[in-house]
Amino acid sequence: MVGENMVAQYRRDGFAVVPEVVTPDTLDALRRVTGDFIAASGSVTQSDSVYDLDEGHSASSPRLTRIKLPHQQHPLYQQVLTSPSVLAALTTLLGTPDVRLHTSKLNCKAPQGGRAVEWHQDWAFYPHTNDDILALGIWLDDVNEENGPLLAIPGSHTGPVLKHTANGVFSGAIDPGDPDFRHSEVRALTGPAGSASVHHVRTLHGSAPNLSAQSRRVLFFECCAADAWPLAGISGPYNGMSQEALYADLQSRMVCGALPLQPRLESVPVTMPLPVPPDNSSIFKVQESSGATSAFARD
Numbered sequence: 001m002v003g004e005n006m007v008a009q010y011r012r013d014g015f016a017v018v019p020e021v022v023t024p025d026t027l028d029a030l031r032r033v034t035g036d037f038i039a040a041s042g043s044v045t046q047s048d049s050v051y052d053l054d055e056g057h058s059a060s061s062p063r064l065t066r067i068k069l070p071h072q073q074h075p076l077y078q079q080v081l082t083s084p085s086v087l088a089a090l091t092t093l094l095g096t097p098d099v100r101l102h103t104s105k106l107n108c109k110a111p112q113g114g115r116a117v118e119w120h121q122d123w124a125f126y127p128h129t130n131d132d133i134l135a136l137g138i139w140l141d142d143v144n145e146e147n148g149p150l151l152a153i154p155g156s157h158t159g160p161v162l163k164h165t166a167n168g169v170f171s172g173a174i175d176p177g178d179p180d181f182r183h184s185e186v187r188a189l190t191g192p193a194g195s196a197s198v199h200h201v202r203t204l205h206g207s208a209p210n211l212s213a214q215s216r217r218v219l220f221f222e223c224c225a226a227d228a229w230p231l232a233g234i235s236g237p238y239n240g241m242s243q244e245a246l247y248a249d250l251q252s253r254m255v256c257g258a259l260p261l262q263p264r265l266e267s268v269p270v271t272m273p274l275p276v277p278p279d280n281s282s283i284f285k286v287q288e289s290s291g292a293t294s295a296f297a298r299d
C-alpha cells in the first residue's frame with residue numbers, strides 16, 4: 001500500500017494519502033464504536049479526560065471536537081493501531097522497525113460548524129531529538145473540500161519552525177500574516193473513508209470549519225521512530241514524571257520493535273512550547289485560550 005512512490009512523495013511534500021488503510025468491516029466497526037462514544041457524550045456537560053466538547057454541545061445534539069486518547073478508551077482503536085496495514089505504513093514511512101506512539105486523538109468535526117484547527121506544526125508542541133515523527137489520520141467519513149479536510153503546505157517540513165506564540169504565551173498556532181506562511185500553495189487532502197492522511201511532524205497544516213451537512217471524523221495516531229526521544233518541557237504526557245516512570249511510559253508506548261537507549265540526535269530547528277497558555281488541555285483550548293488569530297474566522 002505504501003510503495004516507493006508514496007514514500008518519495010511523503011519525503012518531498014511532507015504529506016501523502018494512503019488508500020484503504022482499514023478494511024470495510026473495520027471501518028464499519030470504527031464508525032459504530034465512535035458513534036456510541038459521541039452519543040454517550042450527551043450525558044457530559046464539561047470537557048473531561050475523554051471528551052473535548054464543541055460549542056453547541058447538548059444532551060440531544062452531542063457535538064465534540066475530540067475523543068481524547070482513543071487507544072485507551074476502546075480496544076478497537078488499539079487493534080487498528082497494531083493492524084498489519086497500519087504497522088506497514090508506519091514502519092515504511094518512518095523507515096524503521098522500531099515505532100513508538102506519541103499520542104492518539106479522534107478529531108470530530110460535526111456537520112454545520114465543526115471546529116477549525118488553526119495552522120500549526122505539530123513539532124512546535126513536542127520537539128524531540130530527531131524529527132522522524134508523523135501523524136497518520138484514518139478517515140472515518142469521506143473527506144471532501146466542504147467538510148473541513150486537512151490542509152497542508154508542501155515542503156514546509158524542511159523549512160523553519162514558524163512562531164507559535166500570541167499574547168506572550170504559546171498559542172499552538174502560527175500568525176496567518178507570517179511571511180513564511182505560503183498560503184497560495186495550500187493543498188487539501190481528500191478521499192474516501194477508510195483512507196488515511198499522513199503528515200510529517202514539521203509540516204504546516206490546519207483545517208477549516210465543517211460547513212457541510214456531513215461529519216468529518218479522523219482517528220489520528222502520532223508516532224515516532226523510537227530513537228526520537230522527547231525533550232524536557234514539551235507539551236504532553238511526560239512532564240513531572242520520574243526517571244522510572246518516563247522509562248516505563250515510553251516502553252508502554254512501543255507499537256512495534258524495541259526502545260533504544262541511544263537517542264538519535266539530529267540538527268533540527270527547535271523552539272519550546274512555552275510559556276504555557278491558560279488552558280493547555282487540547283489544541284483547541286490552547287489556540288482559543290491564548291487568543292491566537294484565526295486564519296478561518298468568518299464575518
Ligand SMILES: O=C(O)CCC(=O)C(=O)O
Pocket residue numbers: 105107117122148149150205206207218283
Ligand atoms: O483534525 C484536523 O483537521 C487537524 C488535526 C490537527 O492538526 C491536530 O489535532 O493537531
